[in-house]
Amino acid sequence: MVMIPKVKLNIDGKTVEVNKGKTVLQAANSVGIRIPTLCHDPRLEPFAACRVCMIEIERGKSSALITSCNTEATDGMVIRTDSEKVLKTRKMVLELILSDHPRDCMTCDKCGACKLQDLAYEYGVRESRFFESPGGGIEEDRNPVIQKDKSKCILCGRCIRICAEVQQDYAIDFKNRGFETETGTPFGKSLLDTTCVLCGQCVSTCPVGSLVEKQAVGKGRDWEFKQVKTTCAYCGVGCTMYLNVKGNQVVKVTSKTGSIPNDGNLCVKGRFGYDFIHHPDRLKNPLIKKNGKFEDATWDEALNLVALKLGEIKAKYGADNIGVFSSSRCTNEENYLAMKFARAAIGTNNVDQCART
Amino acid sequence: MSFGSGSMTNSISEIKDCKLIFLIGGNPTEAHPIVGLEMKKALRKGCTFIVADPRKIWFAQHSKLYLPVRPGTDNWLLNSIAHVIIAEGLENKEFIKTRTEGFEELKAFVKDITPEKASEFTGIPAEDIRQAARLYAKSEKSAIFYTLGITEHTCGTDNVRTIANLALLTGHIGKSSTGVNPIRGQNNVQGATDMGCLPDRMHGYQYLSDAAVVEKFEKAWDVKLSRTQGATSPTMFERMDKGQFKALYVIGEDPVMSEPNQDYTIKGLKTLEFLVVQDIFMSETAKYADVILPATSFSEKDGTFTNTERRVQRVRKAINPIGNTKPDWQIICELSNRMGYKMDYPSPKEVWDEIASLAPLFAGINYARIESNGIQWPCPDTKHPGTKFLHEGKFTRGLGKFFVLPYRAPAESPDKQYPLLLTTGRTLYHYGAGTMTRRSAGIIHKTNDCFVEVNQQDAQELGIFDGEMVRVASRRGEITTRAEVSDKVKKGIIWIPMHFVEAAVNKLTKDAYDNITQTAEYKVCGAKIEKII
Ligand code: SF4
Ligand code: SF4
Ligand code: SF4
Ligand code: FES
Numbered sequence: 010m011v012m013i014p015k016v017k018l019n020i021d022g023k024t025v026e027v028n029k030g031k032t033v034l035q036a037a038n039s040v041g042i043r044i045p046t047l048c049h050d051p052r053l054e055p056f057a058a059c060r061v062c063m064i065e066i067e068r069g070k071s072s073a074l075i076t077s078c079n080t081e082a083t084d085g086m087v088i089r090t091d092s093e094k095v096l097k098t099r100k101m102v103l104e105l106i107l108s109d110h111p112r113d114c115m116t117c118d119k120c121g122a123c124k125l126q127d128l129a130y131e132y133g134v135r136e137s138r139f140f141e142s143p144g145g146g147i148e149e150d151r152n153p154v155i156q157k158d159k160s161k162c163i164l165c166g167r168c169i170r171i172c173a174e175v176q177q178d179y180a181i182d183f184k185n186r187g188f189e190t191e192t193g194t195p196f197g198k199s200l201l202d203t204t205c206v207l208c209g210q211c212v213s214t215c216p217v218g219s220l221v222e223k224q225a226v227g228k229g230r231d232w233e234f235k236q237v238k239t240t241c242a243y244c245g246v247g248c249t250m251y252l253n254v255k256g257n258q259v260v261k262v263t264s265k266t267g268s269i270p271n272d273g274n275l276c277v278k279g280r281f282g283y284d285f286i287h288h289p290d291r292l293k294n295p296l297i298k299k300n301g302k303f304e305d306a307t308w309d310e311a312l313n314l315v316a317l318k319l320g321e322i323k324a325k326y327g328a329d330n331i332g333v334f335s336s337s338r339c340t341n342e343e344n345y346l347a348m349k350f351a352r353a354a355i356g357t358n359n360v361d362q363c364a365r366t
Numbered sequence: 367m368s369f370g371s372g373s374m375t376n377s378i379s380e381i382k383d384c385k386l387i388f389l390i391g392g393n394p395t396e397a398h399p400i401v402g403l404e405m406k407k408a409l410r411k412g413c414t415f416i417v418a419d420p421r422k423i424w425f426a427q428h429s430k431l432y433l434p435v436r437p438g439t440d441n442w443l444l445n446s447i448a449h450v451i452i453a454e455g456l457e458n459k460e461f462i463k464t465r466t467e468g469f470e471e472l473k474a475f476v477k478d479i480t481p482e483k484a485s486e487f488t489g490i491p492a493e494d495i496r497q498a499a500r501l502y503a504k505s506e507k508s509a510i511f512y513t514l515g516i517t518e519h520t521c522g523t524d525n526v527r528t529i530a531n532l533a534l535l536t537g538h539i540g541k542s543s544t545g546v547n548p549i550r551g552q553n554n555v556q557g558a559t560d561m562g563c564l565p566d567r568m569h570g571y572q573y574l575s576d577a578a579v580v581e582k583f584e585k586a587w588d589v590k591l592s593r594t595q596g597a598t599s600p601t602m603f604e605r606m607d608k609g610q611f612k613a614l615y616v617i618g619e620d621p622v623m624s625e626p627n628q629d630y631t632i633k634g635l636k637t638l639e640f641l642v643v644q645d646i647f648m649s650e651t652a653k654y655a656d657v658i659l660p661a662t663s664f665s666e667k668d669g670t671f672t673n674t675e676r677r678v679q680r681v682r683k684a685i686n687p688i689g690n691t692k693p694d695w696q697i698i699c700e701l702s703n704r705m706g707y708k709m710d711y712p713s714p715k716e717v718w719d720e721i722a723s724l725a726p727l728f729a730g731i732n733y734a735r736i737e738s739n740g741i742q743w744p745c746p747d748t749k750h751p752g753t754k755f756l757h758e759g760k761f762t763r764g765l766g767k768f769f770v771l772p773y774r775a776p777a778e779s780p781d782k783q784y785p786l787l788l789t790t791g792r793t794l795y796h797y798g799a800g801t802m803t804r805r806s807a808g809i810i811h812k813t814n815d816c817f818v819e820v821n822q823q824d825a826q827e828l829g830i831f832d833g834e835m836v837r838v839a840s841r842r843g844e845i846t847t848r849a850e851v852s853d854k855v856k857k858g859i860i861w862i863p864m865h866f867v868e869a870a871v872n873k874l875t876k877d878a879y880d881n882i883t884q885t886a887e888y889k890v891c892g893a894k895i896e897k898i899i
Contacts, residue, residue: 153807174410175403175406175407176403176406177406177409177410206794207795208399224807235684237665237682237683237684238680238682239664239665239680239681239682239684240553240664240670240671240673240679240680240681240740241553242553242663242664242671242681242802243553243802244397244398244399244550244551244552244553245398245549245550245551245552245553245554245555245556245673245674246378246398246399246400246401246549246673246674247553247671247672247673247674247677247679247740248400249679252665252684252685254684254685257685257686258685259665259684259685269379269677269739269740270377270378270379270400270673270675270677271400271403274400274403275400276399276400276794277399277794277795278399278794278795278803279400281806282802282803282806283665283806284805284806284807285646285647285663285802285803285805285806286663286665286666286685286688287688288647288805290647290648290805291646291647291660291663291688291689291691292645292646292647292648292658292660292661292689292691293660293688293689293690293691294660294689294690295657295658295659295660295690296655296657296658296660297656297657298655298656298657303658306657308690308692308700311657311659312659312697312700312701312704313704314657315615315642315657315659315701315704316701316704316705318613318639318640318656318657319613319615319640319642319705320705322612322613322639322640326612328592329592329594329597330610330611330612330613331612331613331614331615332597332599332602332611332613332614332615333614333615333616333617334599334614334615334616334617334619334621335558335561335563335617335618335619336554336558336617336618336619337551337552337553337554337555337557337558338552338553338554338618338619338664339554339558339617339618339694340554340557340664340667340668340669340670340671340681340694340695340714341554341557341560341561341669341670341671341672341678341718341721342669342670342695342714342717342718342721343617343669343693343694343695343698343714344554344557344558344561344562344563345561345562345569345717345720345721346694346695346698346699346702346709346717347563347617347694347698348561348562348563348568348569349587349702349709350698350701350702350707350709351596352583352587352589352591352592353587353589353591353702353707354701354702354705354706354707354709355705356591356592357592357594357596358565358566358574358592358594358595358596358597359565359596359597359602360562360563360564360565360596361563361564361565361596361597361598361599361602362555362558362559362563362564362599362619
């Protein structure tokens with residue numbers, strides 16, 4: 010094992026020891042001290058654009074305000090995350106961000122899960138001294154899964170960076186300059202006409218309501234969802250994800266950074282491939298074929314018929330004329346029961362998966 | 367097996383720290399996107415990539431060395447890499463001495479398998495093969511990743527063992543970020559195999575050839591078990607073909623779409639006296655059923671899946687069953703009870719407890735322990751943290767074994783009549799036979815029709831344009847589909863994804879199987895393309 014050297018620093022009066030190379034933000038988080046962030050995502054390289062993660066660092070007799078998300082923790086640092094100076098400046102930073110942000114939280118799909126809303130509430134930013142009415146609004150895009158509202162973008166760059174750093178797809182970027190700066194595809198093309206793979210990673214990282222899951226728009230807000238932790242049913246990676254449920258409906262799929270093995274990342278299938286669950290084509294009743302046509306049956310009728318037929322065939326030809334195919338789409342428990350059923354209930358070892366891939 | 371176990375030897379979280387990744391017959395950005403992301407992390411950290419694939423996939427474009435190997439000739443490539451490693455003295459002598467057996471035999475065998483000879487078969491320049499061998503052998507943390515491009519051949523098991531030879535030669539195994547890693551395709555194929563859904567073994571790799579195993583289960587299950595060897599799915603279809611098989615209970619599978627040679631599969635199913643299909647949609651197979659039992663989706667049930675890194679993870683019920691459906695586990699229990707064998711479990715949790723109590727591999731795993739994060743087997747007791755990577759210090763089978771495996775040609779190669787080599791695969795946007803993904807509005811917007819990838823030169827010779835509808839035929843059938851002309855595939859090769867009912871590529875594939883695992887040869891058969899006039 011390579012030993013990583015440690016550094017010791019003081020945060021809000023607490024002594025904190027972390028591995029060399031960690032940021033002040035990580036050091037604070039490691040002892041449960043929360044510093045607010047907007048442009049930070051642990052999956053990404055530090056970017057230091059929003060400045061809400063501001064902290065105060067002692068430098069001899071004076072002190073300085075620096076962003077904690079991109080400052081390396083070093084030996085002997087003395088840091089305050091909650092001094093008056095920090096809180097005042099942070100409030101001002103928030104005011105500036107809100108100066109250019111719509112106030113329509115009442116109809117925003119992100120309401121309740123929006124980091125900006127939380128911070129505005131926490132810091133009591135009701136009015137902004139700089140208010141400008143933002144332009145733009147919801148963009149028309151043929152893509153069926155990602156909705157972009159330009160007016161809500163705070164230019165934190167998270168969407169662009171996750172697309173470039175994690176996805177390495179480079180479908181979106183910053184455009185224009187100064188007050189005109191915005192994010193998006195080149196020439197405002199539809200995502201469908203770019204290299205975009207519709208992974209929705211950009212949606213997953215957007216801290217505000219600028220990027221949201223289109224299919225879930227209007228179907229519920231954060232506090233209404235029951236989030237059920239489960240494992241993706243598509244490929245063998247087995248990503249951990251949350252089904253967001255309202256009523257008896259899966260409204261959207263999300264994940265969390267730190268989850269194993271995917272660290273909050275999901276692909277297009279896991280994130281957006283859930284609507285088969287409620288598809289009208291789902292089989293809803295047992296079916297028995299009569300004169301070449303399927304007819305609805307009750308569970309009793311169907312199961313009794315299957316038991317009877319399998320029993321007859323076993324009696325007439327022997328158990329080894331019956332086989333069971335089980336599935337890589339079923340759970341472990343179901344696969345175990347399927348093989349137990351073949352061996353113990355029918356009495357044959359003819360059990361297999363047909364797609365062994 | 368070479369090591370004694372056929373699973374990923376490393377974990378997904380180790381990928382980012384690999385120094386060299388040799389990717390062969392796998393396209394993670396499309397088939398296993400999140401593993402793809404971890405590999406992209408490694409790439410950003412300077413990991414060297416060697417990619418062997420007949421298609422110029424994403425990682426091929428970002429690799430140090432791209433080896434466009436002709437489908438079905440991986441054996442030549444791998445054995446000639448072994449040749450170079452030994453010829454140039456790059457092997458790990460200490461490792462070979464203490465942890466392996468059969469080295470001398472392999473050495474003698476690969477002596478004549480020079481890169482020049484291999485080049486003739488694989489189409490890869492000899493110098494590139496040498497370069498690959500050097501890079502792989504010399505890197506401090508080399509990991510091999512492979513998927514179906516290696517296994518879906520009549521020589522699939524041979525290929526896997528030939529890959530293992532390379533790891534044994536160099537000692538690149540049994541350490542973090544260093545090993546041999548098959549990535550499983552479908553979500554719980556690892557679990558289905560672990561759970562004994564194979565004719566020759568109980569769950570936890572307890573083989574029925576061992577009388578003690580049979581006795582143990584007879585006692586635990588309170589039943590007399592059959593000593594007759596079970597049939598694999600290809601054998602069951604063979605027996606249907608001869609009219610010597612009477613009933614089939616298909617749970618969550620769609621053999622009409624997934625088995626090779628579709629005509630033959632359908633004919634077989636039609637000979638059955640009784641077919642039961644249990645699924646969430648009316649599948650192509652279900653159409654031939656006598657009874658269809660409607661199951662729930664994964665969102666409507668509890669249980670566990672095991673991912674490709676052997677991690678047993680929870681599946682949780684999020685909504686009530688849609689319509690009149692029931693979870694598969696419940697249907698099986700109710701059926702078993704009706705057949706006179708009692709299956710009485712209040713919930714999947716109790717099923718898992720029985721699984722763990724009867725297999726040492728999973729003995730330490732229970733629902734309470736995997737509440738927040740899954741655990742990787744082997745996990746022999748409830749104090750054990752699970753196993754991140756396999757074969758540290760010792761192989762499951764004791765010594766690692768070198769296998770001497772000469773090239774075997776695919777069951778069917780291109781010829782005069784069917785001059786193109788057809789190979790198949792998966793795309794990012796769809797899954798399996800597409801029954802789920804094609805019912806997802808979000809996904810079908812991106813791709814919702816089948817296509818055949820054709821090399822520019824071949825297309826020119828055939829007078830085919832990009833986007834044109836063409837007929838693709840093999841000895842077993844034909845489909846009509848759209849041509850995608852590019853340089854993604856090499857001349858002489860065509861590639862078709864497998865998700866589309868209306869252009870089911872398994873009408874064309876050959877029903878030939880690996881001699882050991884009975885995996886079908888989806889990756890090679892002869893085909894031709896014709897213009898539709
Ligand atoms: S969906 Fe994925 S690929 Fe497309 S823009 Fe967002 S992050 Fe990039
Ligand atoms: S769209 Fe969202 S993630 Fe992207 S820059 Fe704007 S606020 Fe940040
Ligand atoms: S989210 Fe994508 S990569 Fe992850 S398990 Fe699902 S299909 Fe596989
Ligand atoms: S989180 Fe540090 S500057 Fe935005």
